[in-house]
Amino acid sequence: MEICDVLVVGAGFGGPVAARKCAEAGLDTVLLERAAVPGEKVVSGLVIPFYGFTFGPDFIREGNPPIERPICKVVNRFVRHGEIYATDSTLRVPKPLVLGYAAYCKPFCTWLADRAVEAGAELRTSTTAVEPILEKGAVRGVVTDRGEEIRCKVLIDAGGTQNRLAIQAGLRRKYLPEALELYMIWDFEMAKEDVDETFGLSMEFFHALPEEGIGAPLGYGSTLYIFTYRESIHPGLGQFLVTRGEIPNLAGLLPRYFDNFQEKVTRWRRDIAPKARLRAVTWDVCPIYAGLIPETRNMPICGDGILVIGDAAGFEASAFGDGVPSAWFSAELAADVAIEALRRGDTSRSALAAYEDKVREHPYITWIITDWRRWDLRKVLVSGSDTELRRMIRDHWGIGAFRYRYSGRPLVKALREAMRRDPRAPLKWIEMFTRYYRNWEENRFDPLSVPGKETG
Amino acid sequence: MEIRTSDRFPGVEWVGDPGEFVRVDESRCDGCANCVRVCLAECFEIKNKKARVRSLAECMECAACWYVCDKEAVIFSWPPGGTGFRTDWG
Numbered sequence: 454m455e456i457c458d459v460l461v462v463g464a465g466f467g468g469p470v471a472a473r474k475c476a477e478a479g480l481d482t483v484l485l486e487r488a489a490v491p492g493e494k495v496v497s498g499l500v501i502p503f504y505g506f507t508f509g510p511d512f513i514r515e516g517n518p519p520i521e522r523p524i525c526k527v528v529n530r531f532v533r534h535g536e537i538y539a540t541d542s543t544l545r546v547p548k549p550l551v552l553g554y555a556a557y558c559k560p561f562c563t564w565l566a567d568r569a570v571e572a573g574a575e576l577r578t579s580t581t582a583v584e585p586i587l588e589k590g591a592v593r594g595v596v597t598d599r600g601e602e603i604r605c606k607v608l609i610d611a612g613g614t615q616n617r618l619a620i621q622a623g624l625r626r627k628y629l630p631e632a633l634e635l636y637m638i639w640d641f642e643m644a645k646e647d648v649d650e651t652f653g654l655s656m657e658f659f660h661a662l663p664e665e666g667i668g669a670p671l672g673y674g675s676t677l678y679i680f681t682y683r684e685s686i687h688p689g690l691g692q693f694l695v696t697r698g699e700i701p702n703l704a705g706l707l708p709r710y711f712d713n714f715q716e717k718v719t720r721w722r723r724d725i726a727p728k729a730r731l732r733a734v735t736w737d738v739c740p741i742y743a744g745l746i747p748e749t750r751n752m753p754i755c756g757d758g759i760l761v762i763g764d765a766a767g768f769e770a771s772a773f774g775d776g777v778p779s780a781w782f783s784a785e786l787a788a789d790v791a792i793e794a795l796r797r798g799d800t801s802r803s804a805l806a807a808y809e810d811k812v813r814e815h816p817y818i819t820w821i822i823t824d825w826r827r828w829d830l831r832k833v834l835v836s837g838s839d840t841e842l843r844r845m846i847r848d849h850w851g852i853g854a855f856r857y858r859y860s861g862r863p864l865v866k867a868l869r870e871a872m873r874r875d876p877r878a879p880l881k882w883i884e885m886f887t888r889y890y891r892n893w894e895e896n897r898f899d900p901l902s903v904p905g906k907e908t909g
Numbered sequence: 910m911e912i913r914t915s916d917r918f919p920g921v922e923w924v925g926d927p928g929e930f931v932r933v934d935e936s937r938c939d940g941c942a943n944c945v946r947v948c949l950a951e952c953f954e955i956k957n958k959k960a961r962v963r964s965l966a967e968c969m970e971c972a973a974c975w976y977v978c979d980k981e982a983v984i985f986s987w988p989p990g991g992t993g994f995r996t997d998w999g
């Protein structure tokens with residue numbers, strides 16, 4: 454049996470950030486990951502929005518993580534009878550600024566875990582935390598699949614959506630299926646010149662009324678999108694485990710939406726399919742509406758000896774499905790609270806409760822998990838109005854997204870806070886955007902402890 | 910460790926012996942087939958009005974089956990460390 458200061462469970466997007474910060478503060482930190490290589494069991498979109506980079510951990514901004522493509526523009530296609538009858542590409546920024554960076558999970562999470570190890574955290578891969586060790590209701594560590602006990606003073610649960618540790622500890626309950634979206638993702642190889650020519654630095658959405666059959670009923674899932682990578686494209690779509698009060702036959706529906714899209718939509722058949730070759734099919738669930746459903750939103754995120762971050766805490770953007778920035782933000786907040794608690798020698802529930810306040814006060818987290826814009830698309834199902842659909846999409850994935858009542862508010866608040874802390878912050882952001890862009894152009898990133906994918 | 914692949918779901922590998930990490934407790938199952946409806950890998954089937962695990966060979970460890978079973982008849986756990994699905998393209 455061994456005792457560490459902080460045990461972080463999960464080396465996905467959030468865990469390594471928490472582990473690095475704790476290790477940097479001199480705490481004896483262990484990072485557990487059930488996969489053999491960090492990120493190889495994480496399935497995601499993935500375009501990580503800019504605000505994760507500007508307002509997230511310094512070391513990410515200052516480092517050179519493996520990104521697949523800077524995304525500067527959102528192209529919204531409106532589809533009827535397979536044809537595009539309108540396009541809204543009002544949401545755009547000039548390069549090297551971005552709306553987000555596309556990435557594959559395995560190299561990105563490996564890069565993050567490398568940074569935790571570099572700071573002194575001990576990473577143990579191929580190790581699953583099976584159950585928490587509980588003493589008088591307090592979490593004191595975990596038992597692993599090898600039967601070993603790892604004891605800790607604070608456990609940071611970064612196990613993602615399905616992790617059961619906080620449930621076994623009696624802190625949380627499993628997510629209601631209404632809160633969860635099942636996403637299916639198809640990865641296609643495509644020559645870089647073809648991605649450049651067909652998409653440039655944009656990602657594309659295909660919005661349609663339900664009769665088109667290329668996606669979930671509006672508000673009950675994620676519109677079919679194509680995220681663009683260096684030499685591949687990554688289409689995906691999703692639907693909630695409960696749709697209009699019922700559990701739909703998603704096993705049939707999700708593949709059928711994509712088949713219909715491939716057969717019917719001219720943009721795909723003519724411009725994309727001839728250049729693309731299917732490489733991978735994956736899926737996962739994510740707690741997109743966790744913040745909109747009171748029972749789920751109100752579940753505790755800390756207890757005696759335990760702090761819960763990222764997807765395990767339900768921090769996914771309800772309107773967009775972004776979860777990486779909140780995993781990073783909550784990881785840093787949890788680490789700060791753990792460090793302070795250990796300094797004072799008190800890791801009880803009341804000492805750790807500062808984490809709840811920090812999450813509540815954070816400019817982004819609470820705001821993005823309670824954003825009704827996607828849910829409200831359900832109104833279009835009733836009205837069937839194409840004008841209403843286009844107006845709502847403009848406020849969601851178009852220029853209207855930056856209005857103060859939408860994404861403008863957290864942005865202004867975060868900008869103010871960042872500048873108060875460091876008046877030179879904007880210069881650092883510009884430096885980062887420029888360097889990331891150059892890294893992408895030169896295809897040169899920090900080396901990884903586990904070599905990345907093989908293409909071809 | 911042994912590595913398996915699937916024609917239906919390319920780009921994914923299944924490593925080693927993950928064991929029966931998803932199971933059905935027949936005494937709780939009422940045969941509603943919710944688990945069947947959400948499993949993209951067709952891991953479940955209904956036999957004699959009860960769900961049973963047909964095969965976990967293509968399971969992506971998403972836990973959708975566990976979330977939709979309000980009878981708590983689906984028993985979901987992680988496969989032991991390092992086994993089960995993995996992908997370079999997630």
Ligand SMILES: Cc1cc2nc3c(=O)[nH]c(=O)nc-3n(C[C@H](O)[C@H](O)[C@H](O)COP(=O)(O)OP(=O)(O)OC[C@H]3O[C@@H](n4cnc5c(N)ncnc54)[C@H](O)[C@@H]3O)c2cc1C
Nearest residue numbers: 463465466467487497498500582612613636763764776777
């Ligand atoms: C299909 C899809 C598309 C998405 N698209 C986007 C997007 O475009 N942009 C965006 O920002 N976000 C997106 N997200 C959300 C984003 O992927 C998550 O919010 C993010 O990964 C959460 O980080 P996390 O650290 O909380 O969990 P994860 O990144 O899931 O990491 C959890 C880690 O813990 C490990 N683990 C779990 N339990 C245990 C255990 N008991 N013992 C040991 N290890 C354990 C897992 O193997 C995993 O490595 C998407 C999600 C999905 C599913």
Ligand code: SF4
Nearest residue numbers: 938939941942944978
């Ligand atoms: S969802 Fe649960 S109760 Fe329904 S068939 Fe499956 S195991 Fe049985």
Ligand code: SF4
Nearest residue numbers: 948968969971972974
């Ligand atoms: S975890 Fe997902 S893929 Fe595996 S059996 Fe359950 S629903 Fe199917």
